[in-house]
Each structure stands twice: as structure tokens, then as C-alpha cells.
Amino acid sequence: MDKKEKVVIIGGGIAGLSAGIYALKAGFDAEIYEKNAIPGGECIGWNRKGYHIDNCIHWLTGTKKGTDLYEVWKATGALTDETEYAKLDSFYTSTYDGKSVTLWNDLEKTQKELIAASPEDEEEIKKFIQYVEYSKQCLFPADKPMEMWKIADYISVGKNMADFPKVLKEFGKISLEEYSKRFRSPLLRKMICDYLPKEYCAYSFLVSYATMADGNGGIPMGASLQMSLRMEKKFKEMGGKIFYNAGVEKIVVENRKATGLQLENGSFVQADLMIPTLDTYPLFHKLLPASYMPAELKKAYSDEKAYPVTSGFQIAFAVSTSFNRGETIFIDIDELKVGKRTADRMYVKAYGYDPIFVKDGKQVIQTCITQSDDDFDYWKRLPEEEYRAAKEKLVEEISVRIETAFPELKGDLEFLDCWTPLTYERYCNAYHGSYMSFVTTPFGKQLKMKGKLKGIDNLYLAGQWTNSPGGLPVAVASGKFAVQRILKARRKDINI
Ligand SMILES: Cc1cc2nc3c(=O)[nH]c(=O)nc-3n(C[C@H](O)[C@H](O)[C@H](O)COP(=O)(O)OP(=O)(O)OC[C@H]3O[C@@H](n4cnc5c(N)ncnc54)[C@H](O)[C@@H]3O)c2cc1C
Known part of the structure; x- marks a missing residue:
């Protein structure tokens, strides 16, 4: 043989x-x-103080x-x-000025909630929901590489994705930041820019939400x-x-x-x-x-x-399992310098949905402040002692902001770990600490x-x-x- x-x-x-x-x-x-x-x-993921910290699948x-x-x-x-998935019914919640809206997996429910929060944006909200619905057609073609497609493959994909070109036409060339300006409500503007970096093409956000809403983006x-x-x-x-x-x-x-x-x-x-x-x-x-x-x-x-990358300054804490404000919630914060950028929003994601993140009545929560090329340079230039001190200071400042937004967490935050774009460079040789591609x-x-x-x-x-x-x-x-x-x-x- x-x-x-x-x-x-x-x-x-x-x-x-x-x-x-x-x-x-x-x-x-x-x-x-x-x-x-x-x-x-x-x-x-890795373990700290007996807790498991997950660092990937959202x-x-x-x-x-x-x-x-x-x-x-x-x-x-x-x-x-037989794989079981986390039973989550929403993508995320955004809060601003005492109000909040949630992007539910149920698009009708979202539409009602957004219109109730901002009736003056009704037309734009309906369009948003309609285009998220179209975006459900955007399925990743994983059968074979595109250069091996035959005419029949193009016809079949074209048929199944008949409405998706409308999404690309309308949202393929504008950033999330630009798109957010179509809404009058400051809360909805924040909501549009909360999940992905604001430089991202708007269609990426619509496709991400559609993936969740279509039951095609579970968390095993x-x-x-x-x-x-x-x-x-x-x-x-x-x-x-x-x-x-x-x-x-x-x-x-x-x-x-x-x-x-x-x-x-x-x-x-x-x-x-x-x-x-x-x-x-x-x-x-x-x-x-x-x-x-x-x-x-x-x-x-x-x-x-034109081709930035994305990374994060991230922290994990353990808090009581009684903390329950939705799985991922974005909050307004007092301005904070993280790397080279100034952040005024951040999120808290609660991991209590899976027993692997729960121990002795406590669950892991995490937050991440987006970082990019310039921020990587900032971290990279710091001498080791200053790097450590900068991380510690940010953990303190971020803890205060979390406790301000969620008073029930005062005195309950147990620090587990924090990591920066340099962590990704060290661990995976990742360019500028990026954990995605451009x-x-x-x-x-x-x-x-x-x-x-x-x-x-x-x-x-x-x-x-x-x-x-x-x-x-x-x-x-x-x-x-x-x-x-x-x-x-x-x-x-x-x-x-
Ligand atoms: C916080 C976070 C959240 C994320 N959330 C999501 C999400 O919700 N959904 C999603 O789709 N994606 C998500 N991602 C992205 C996802 O993790 C990556 O896209 C994916 O894991 C990349 O896989 P890869 O094999 O291409 O690259 P990598 O995972 O980078 O694998 C490359 C491997 O090569 C090894 N290597 C490097 N240099 C050498 C060398 N010289 N010799 C030998 N080995 C080497 C590295 O150690 C690494 O193991 C997230 C990532 C992070 C960090």
C-alpha cells in the first residue's frame, strides 16, 4: 500500500x-x-479562584x-x-438616561418595544426590523470554497438570499455610527453602536442580530x-x-x-x-x-x-447569582481613558445561564472595552511595572462604574482576572492583539x-x-x- x-x-x-x-x-x-x-x-476559557472564565462564544x-x-x-x-444551548431570549439590552430597550430574539416584540421607547422613530424602526428579517437569509456558505461554485450553486444561493442584496445596498457602505444618526432617540442611537465597534459596516450588525433572531447563533x-x-x-x-x-x-x-x-x-x-x-x-x-x-x-x-482590527480590555468578576438584569446590558459610564481611547459606554455580561460559570451561589460576570490598533500601541509601549499599574487602576475605576450602575453589586464584586490586547499577542501571536480579522x-x-x-x-x-x-x-x-x-x-x- x-x-x-x-x-x-x-x-x-x-x-x-x-x-x-x-x-x-x-x-x-x-x-x-x-x-x-x-x-x-x-x-x-480558563479558571481563576475556582471559577471558569469563558473568552469566546457570544x-x-x-x-x-x-x-x-x-x-x-x-x-x-x-x-x-444532542448539544444543548443556553436558553437566552435576547441579543442585548441598552440603557441610557434611566431608560432601556432590549433586542429580543422575537423581532415583533423588539419592534413594539422600540416604538414604545421612541414613537418619533417608528418609520426607521420598522425599516430596521424589516432589514434584520432580510438579513436572516445571509447564511454562511460552507459547502465548498466559492471558486469551486458551479452555476447551480450561484442560482441556489441567489434564490435563498433574494432579499439580502437590499441589505447590502442600504447598509453595506455606511458605518454603524452614521447609521445610528438616522434615529432621533439618543437611546436608540446608543443601541445601534453598542455591540460592534462603531466603525463597522452597519450590515454586520444587522446580520449578527438576524443570526440570533433566527436561532442560528446559539451558545453551546x-x-x-x-x-x-x-x-x-x-x-x-x-x-x-x-x-x-x-x-x-x-x-x-x-x-x-x-x-x-x-x-x-x-x-x-x-x-x-x-x-x-x-x-x-x-x-x-x-x-x-x-x-x-x-x-x-x-x-x-x-x-x-480602512482595515482596523478589534481587541479588548476585559475584566471578569464573580458576583451573587441574584444579580439578574438580562444577560448582556450596556450602560453609560463616566468617561474613562482605556488605552488611547475614551470610553463612555460599557457592558456587563452575566454568565449565570450555564452552571459551568456558577460556584457557591456566585456567577461570573465580564466586561470588555473595545480596543484597536492605537490602543495596542499604548499597551505595548508601557514598561512592565506601568502596564501592571495601569491594569490595576482600570479595574478599580471600572468596578466603581459597575457599582454605580448596579447598586445591588456594591461590595459584591470579587475580582477574578483582567486581560488586554497584549494577552492575545502573547497567547496566540495575534496581530495588534486582534481576536478577529480586519x-x-x-x-x-x-x-x-x-x-x-x-x-x-x-x-x-x-x-x-x-x-x-x-x-x-x-x-x-x-x-x-x-x-x-x-x-x-x-x-x-x-x-x-
Ligand atoms: C473575547 C472573544 C470573543 C469572541 N467571540 C466570538 C463569537 O461570539 N463568535 C465568533 O464567531 N467568534 C468569536 N471570537 C473570534 C474567534 O475566537 C476566532 O475567530 C477564532 O477562534 C479564530 O480561530 P483560528 O483557528 O482562525 O485562529 P486562532 O484561534 O488564532 O488559532 C491559531 C493558533 O495558532 C497558534 N500559533 C500561533 N503562532 C504559532 C506558531 N508560531 N507555532 C505554533 N502555533 C502557533 C496559536 O496559539 C493558535 O492556537 C471571539 C474571540 C474572542 C477572543
Whole structure:
């Protein structure tokens, strides 16, 4: 029997695990090399003082049975037909000046509530709800990469997404901040800009809300790390090998072929085929010479205004389970300097919906203040002592703001942990601490890379940076697509 070809994958995040599983399904041997001690990359959680802190899934696109993406989550062991989801009935609540509105999963209920809060915005509210309804048609195509679509695929997607072009036309080229100005109510303006960074294209927000409202964005019970571990288990059960604490120093290229990996510990790993899934910045600045970087990526890295990234200053506390103001609630705060920006809004997310975040009558709550490229520079330049002091000061200032907004939490906040954009750089080699790919703004183009590099024939890119704005669906599908591209190049059946 012929020896199987070996696919070597860099990174044991969601894209790497997916690539590994699909490579095995396609009949290859597969090995994953991961710099950390556990799988998951950005999709993880950790324990502090006996509490579990989750740091990923706010919504998992593709939890609706019958969608392409659901099949991919199932094939990779992330979800099963028996998976239970958090029973949440809203996306989030925004408060301002003593009033609040909630974006319910039930769109009719939301419409009524928004009109009651701001009758003068009735027309714009109805339009918003209508366009969220249209946005439910925007399903992530995860069957095969777009360059492999046939006419029938375009016809079928076109039919199923008949109204979605209206959303792109109306909201594809304006930022959330601009969109918010169509509403007269200050509360509704805040609501529009609360969830995603205000530079995001408005349609991203509509699609996010539609995903929740359509039951296609559930949160699997058991948290993010557990989902990554399920994928790792599947990979190993299928015969895959995963190596931890195995940072990759360099990809060795000889005669247009990636022949192997040079690990940080000095050893060499031979490869027949290679799928790097790590962040593309370290990929093209450390593992490979920058000359291999595709032009669209070069352009994106050189224009932070059109292609910003998003990260966060985040804190987790434990508080009594009696705290119950809705799962995610945005509040107005006294202005606060975080990194280079001044924040006047923040959220509190309560995790009591899943027993994994509850211990001895207390639940985890978290908050996150958005950070971007400039803020990353701020944190990066601080000497170690000042970095630590800046974090401590912010924890104090944010605690005061939480207690002011929620007096029932006075004296109840038990600090668990806080982390910054530098944490993401340290843990995942993430560019500017970003945990997604480039933000889709009205000034930039959405990145859609085909995963091939000029000059290396057996290397296929995967990972969230191949398709902005990234996220879990992009990551998991990119692993599958990389293997399908390998199969296509070998003229084999791509239906895996
Ligand atoms: C707070 C937070 C909330 C989020 N919420 C959501 C959400 O609700 N929904 C959603 O869809 N997405 C969400 N995301 C984004 C999601 O986590 C990411 O899009 C996804 O996990 C990216 O997967 P990936 O495999 O492409 O990349 P990564 O997770 O970055 O995986 C790359 C892996 O490569 C490893 N690596 C890097 N360099 C090397 C090297 N030199 N050698 C070996 N290994 C290396 C890294 O350690 C990492 O494990 C969130 C992320 C965060 C942090």
C-alpha cells in the first residue's frame, strides 16, 4: 500500500482542528503543531479562584440544523444533534438616561418595544426590523470554497438570499455610527453602536442580530474551551496527532515546496502538504519571508483606517447569582481613558445561564472595552511595572462604574482576572492583539483569499485571516476549504 501523504498544520485553534479533521477524512495523515499547551487558540476559557472564565462564544453562527455550517460543526465534533444551548431570549439590552430597550430574539416584540421607547422613530424602526428579517437569509456558505461554485450553486444561493442584496445596498457602505444618526432617540442611537465597534459596516450588525433572531447563533452549553476540546477529541479519535508546546519558528521552502517545519525547540518536521492557520502577520513576518505575502493582505496591513482590527480590555468578576438584569446590558459610564481611547459606554455580561460559570451561589460576570490598533500601541509601549499599574487602576475605576450602575453589586464584586490586547499577542501571536480579522469598514474591501501563495505549490492557507472579518464560522470553514483545495489540485472528489 502507498504511504499516505502527511498534511502538517500550524496552529491548534478552530481552523487548525478543522483542517486536521478534514485532512483525515480525505485520507491523508495529519499532524498539528500548536505553540500553547491546550487546543482552541482564541476559542478557550480558563479558571481563576475556582471559577471558569469563558473568552469566546457570544454567539456561534451555524447552530441551526439544516444549514451548511451546522454540518461542518457536526463533522468536526464541535456540535452534535444532542448539544444543548443556553436558553437566552435576547441579543442585548441598552440603557441610557434611566431608560432601556432590549433586542429580543422575537423581532415583533423588539419592534413594539422600540416604538414604545421612541414613537418619533417608528418609520426607521420598522425599516430596521424589516432589514434584520432580510438579513436572516445571509447564511454562511460552507459547502465548498466559492471558486469551486458551479452555476447551480450561484442560482441556489441567489434564490435563498433574494432579499439580502437590499441589505447590502442600504447598509453595506455606511458605518454603524452614521447609521445610528438616522434615529432621533439618543437611546436608540446608543443601541445601534453598542455591540460592534462603531466603525463597522452597519450590515454586520444587522446580520449578527438576524443570526440570533433566527436561532442560528446559539451558545453551546459547557463553554468555548469544551467545544475546542470536543474537536481535539474527534481529531485524535480519527488518528490525528497533535503536538503541544510546539511553537513553529520557520517554514522551510525548497524548490517551490514547503518541505517542513523548523520548530522553536530546534527539531525539524517533514511535510508533504502544509496548512498554516496561524495569524497571517507572524506567518509572513517570521515563519515565511514577507515577499510571499498576498497583495491584498499587504494593502490591509498598510492602511489602519480602512482595515482596523478589534481587541479588548476585559475584566471578569464573580458576583451573587441574584444579580439578574438580562444577560448582556450596556450602560453609560463616566468617561474613562482605556488605552488611547475614551470610553463612555460599557457592558456587563452575566454568565449565570450555564452552571459551568456558577460556584457557591456566585456567577461570573465580564466586561470588555473595545480596543484597536492605537490602543495596542499604548499597551505595548508601557514598561512592565506601568502596564501592571495601569491594569490595576482600570479595574478599580471600572468596578466603581459597575457599582454605580448596579447598586445591588456594591461590595459584591470579587475580582477574578483582567486581560488586554497584549494577552492575545502573547497567547496566540495575534496581530495588534486582534481576536478577529480586519473589521469590515465602509473604506476597505472584505478580504477573501483563495489560500494559495505564489511560489509555494503545496501550501494552503487557512484560519480566520483568510476571510475578513474572521470569527468562528470563517475559521472552521477555512480548514475544510484548504483540504478541498488540495483535493481539487489532485483532481479528487471534493465532497468530504
Ligand atoms: C473575547 C472573544 C470573543 C469572541 N467571540 C466570538 C463569537 O461570539 N463568535 C465568533 O464567531 N467568534 C468569536 N471570537 C473570534 C474567534 O475566537 C476566532 O475567530 C477564532 O477562534 C479564530 O480561530 P483560528 O483557528 O482562525 O485562529 P486562532 O484561534 O488564532 O488559532 C491559531 C493558533 O495558532 C497558534 N500559533 C500561533 N503562532 C504559532 C506558531 N508560531 N507555532 C505554533 N502555533 C502557533 C496559536 O496559539 C493558535 O492556537 C471571539 C474571540 C474572542 C477572543
